Amino acid sequence: MIEDFLLRYNYVVFALLLGIGLYIVIDDENLVKKVIGLNIFQTGIFLFFITVAVRDGGSPAVTHGGEGTFVNPLPHVLILTAIVVGVSLTALALALVVRIHEEYGSIREDVVVEVLERD
Amino acid sequence: MTEAVGGPVALLSILVVVVPILAAVLPLAFGRLSDSVGVGVALVASAVNAVIASVLAWVTLSGGERIVTEIGGFPASQGGIELAVDGMSAVVVALIAVVGFAVAVASLDDRRQNTFYSLYLLLVAGLSGVCVTGDVFNMYVFLEISGLTAYALIASDGTGRSALAALKYLIVGTVGASLYLIGIGYAYVSTGVLNMYDLSELLAEVGYADPLVLSAFAFMATGFAIKIALFPLHTWQPDAYTEAPDRVTALIAALVSTTAAYALARIVFTVFTVEFFATNPIVQQALLAIAATSVVAGSVLAVIQTRVKRMLAYSSVAQFGLVVLGIGLLEEFALVGAIIHLVGHAIIKGGLFLGVAVFAGALGATTVDDYDGLGERAPYTSAAFAVLAISLVGVPPTVGFVGKLYIAIGAVNEGAWPLVAVIVVSTVLTLGYVLRLLERMYFTSPASLEGATPAAADGGEPPSSSSSSASTSGSDGGSDSASGATPAPGPAASHHPGPAIVAVVIVAAVASLVLGFAGAGIESILEPTVNTLFD
Numbered sequence A: 001m002i003e004d005f006l007l008r009y010n011y012v013v014f015a016l017l018l019g020i021g022l023y024i025v026i027d028d029e030n031l032v033k034k035v036i037g038l039n040i041f042q043t044g045i046f047l048f049f050i051t052v053a054v055r056d057g058g059s060p061a062v063t064h065g066g067e068g069t070f071v072n073p074l075p076h077v078l079i080l081t082a083i084v085v086g087v088s089l090t091a092l093a094l095a096l097v098v099r100i101h102e103e104y105g106s107i108r109e110d111v112v113v114e115v116l117e118r119d
Numbered sequence B: 001m002t003e004a005v006g007g008p009v010a011l012l013s014i015l016v017v018v019v020p021i022l023a024a025v026l027p028l029a030f031g032r033l034s035d036s037v038g039v040g041v042a043l044v045a046s047a048v049n050a051v052i053a054s055v056l057a058w059v060t061l062s063g064g065e066r067i068v069t070e071i072g073g074f075p076a077s078q079g080g081i082e083l084a085v086d087g088m089s090a091v092v093v094a095l096i097a098v099v100g101f102a103v104a105v106a107s108l109d110d111r112r113q114n115t116f117y118s119l120y121l122l123l124v125a126g127l128s129g130v131c132v133t134g135d136v137f138n139m140y141v142f143l144e145i146s147g148l149t150a151y152a153l154i155a156s157d158g159t160g161r162s163a164l165a166a167l168k169y170l171i172v173g174t175v176g177a178s179l180y181l182i183g184i185g186y187a188y189v190s191t192g193v194l195n196m197y198d199l200s201e202l203l204a205e206v207g208y209a210d211p212l213v214l215s216a217f218a219f220m221a222t223g224f225a226i227k228i229a230l231f232p233l234h235t236w237q238p239d240a241y242t243e244a245p246d247r248v249t250a251l252i253a254a255l256v257s258t259t260a261a262y263a264l265a266r267i268v269f270t271v272f273t274v275e276f277f278a279t280n281p282i283v284q285q286a287l288l289a290i291a292a293t294s295v296v297a298g299s300v301l302a303v304i305q306t307r308v309k310r311m312l313a314y315s316s317v318a319q320f321g322l323v324v325l326g327i328g329l330l331e332e333f334a335l336v337g338a339i340i341h342l343v344g345h346a347i348i349k350g351g352l353f354l355g356v357a358v359f360a361g362a363l364g365a366t367t368v369d370d371y372d373g374l375g376e377r378a379p380y381t382s383a384a385f386a387v388l389a390i391s392l393v394g395v396p397p398t399v400g401f402v403g404k405l406y407i408a409i410g411a412v413n414e415g416a417w418p419l420v421a422v423i424v425v426s427t428v429l430t431l432g433y434v435l436r437l438l439e440r441m442y443f444t445s446p447a448s449l450e451g452a453t454p455a456a457a458d459g460g461e462p463p464s465s466s467s468s469s470a471s472t473s474g475s476d477g478g479s480d481s482a483s484g485a486t487p488a489p490g491p492a493a494s495h496h497p498g499p500a501i502v503a504v505v506i507v508a509a510v511a512s513l514v515l516g517f518a519g520a521g522i523e524s525i526l527e528p529t530v531n532t533l534f535d
Helices: A002-007 A009-027 A031-053 A073-104 A109-118 B007-030 B037-063 B087-106 B114-132 B136-154 B160-191 B196-206 B211-228 B236-243 B246-279 B281-303 B308-328 B332-363 B379-393 B399-413 B417-443 B468-483 B499-517 B519-534
Strands: B003-005 B066-070 B082-085
Touching: A002 A009, A009 A031, A009 B160, A031 A073, A031 B160, A073 A109, A073 B136, A073 B160, A109 B160, B007 B037, B007 B066, B007 B082, B007 B114, B037 B066, B037 B087, B037 B114, B037 B519, B082 B087, B082 B114, B087 B114, B087 B246, B087 B332, B087 B499, B087 B519, B114 B136, B114 B246, B136 B160, B136 B246, B160 B196, B160 B211, B160 B236, B196 B211, B196 B246, B211 B246, B211 B281, B211 B308, B236 B246, B236 B308, B246 B281, B246 B308, B246 B332, B246 B519, B281 B308, B281 B417, B308 B332, B308 B399, B308 B417, B332 B379, B332 B399, B332 B499, B332 B519, B379 B399, B379 B417, B379 B499, B399 B417, B399 B499, B399 B519, B499 B519
Parallel strands: B003 B066
Antiparallel strands: B066 B082
């Protein structure tokens, strides 16, 4: 049982990153940290795709020169796209946080909600 | 099923995505020339797109064939992306294009910066892309394009509240899309392909009881449930709909969840197919349970709201519960009902939210109490609003009735009597909140304004008479502008809606009636497409 987990530590890391990221998103009142949590969550998924592409003794598809085993390049391409999406999302999220900070003078969700309820 | 590859018709399925994307660049490139570049480009591009999408829908529905297009000449077997349009996607694409054009027309009197129109066109492109793609990862990318632009559009009026609502939507929506991405990963690991039709064959070979296949579906379905805003994953939706600018709310309420529901139907029927659910009846039961909960909870939450936009937002939670019921029943009539209800709900909700925009713009009315006597003060919009609201309840002969009827027939055919009861209960609850609004609009005269001249569209202006209802709306506007940094009163209260938006609301009401009368005809048009999904 434990051996199974140790041999597949990469999948354990994937699950841990998902959990840690989601926990920060849900639990932390700081909006910037929520965005960081979202990034950790997404990074977990990226690593999952990369790790399933690995072949034992394989080289990167671009440099292997047509000989021998090479790792599956398709997940790499997918994740390149997903990273671009993630960067755009982070940029937009941070722009919104800046806007919220201008308006309410805080990046903590509880403080902002307090200000909103006072109105 | 027949299948057409390439040819001029295939070009159309590329164009519905490419036209809005290319057009989205123009307001940015030529924005310095004039402030009206954006609105002009948006109108022309969305009109062209509506024509293209209509032709595409006509070809697919009349021919009954699936149009498959290899992008860049790479076959799917070599990792290429295919576009695949069948009747179901074509209907939703046409809906997106037509509603997009209608909202662009309705926004004529509410001119915005050029960049706004770029976002709007990108949203239309992203939504169309979700519908035409035949590749699960490509669908993720389009889903995120439409998501990103929707978040930005919600915050586009720059208030703190809308920024907060947009950020909430962004975080929850991204988690949803990411769960879908995990689902793609699991499906890819078990099959090695991403093309939907290849996936459906290879998933069957792997075995539907395989834990990896089951988890893939669970992640995908949960992701879409968040994007559709099914209870209890709807938490982003009421805030987003309420705080967004009124016309943006109409666009998003009509199209974004609709497209996510389409995506769920596509994954259910094309990728996992009916046999998957026959092997795992518990998955179907779970889907139906979530949908039924959503119908009841959404209706109850809508009844207790005081702000009209929020009420309509919760109503969408319930209506999309009905659509997912129609999908989850896995029955021909129910799926026809789900597709009709997708289209019907988009027209009804889009029209209702535009009506809300007229009332808020002309009369400053935003809460249920503010709607006193609107029937006299804004007669045309109120009449159209009433027709749409009745259509939302599902009274014949409206499109809301047709959709619900087919879903209910499907439930009866499957012997799912508890679900029939859920549909009836939700109709009664919908009647509850709709009647509350209509009673206010037509049978409650605003006590304060009785003496005043019934000058239409002037009632909500700064309250000169110290009236109870006028001061309610006044204090409401006050709190809004207090939260905004701008010293000017909220743009909604000072700004006068033009004839274009009123015309669009009326057209929506007429469309809901026409589609209602055409009910049986729509069923026969959709039948060949739906039958192929059950093969």
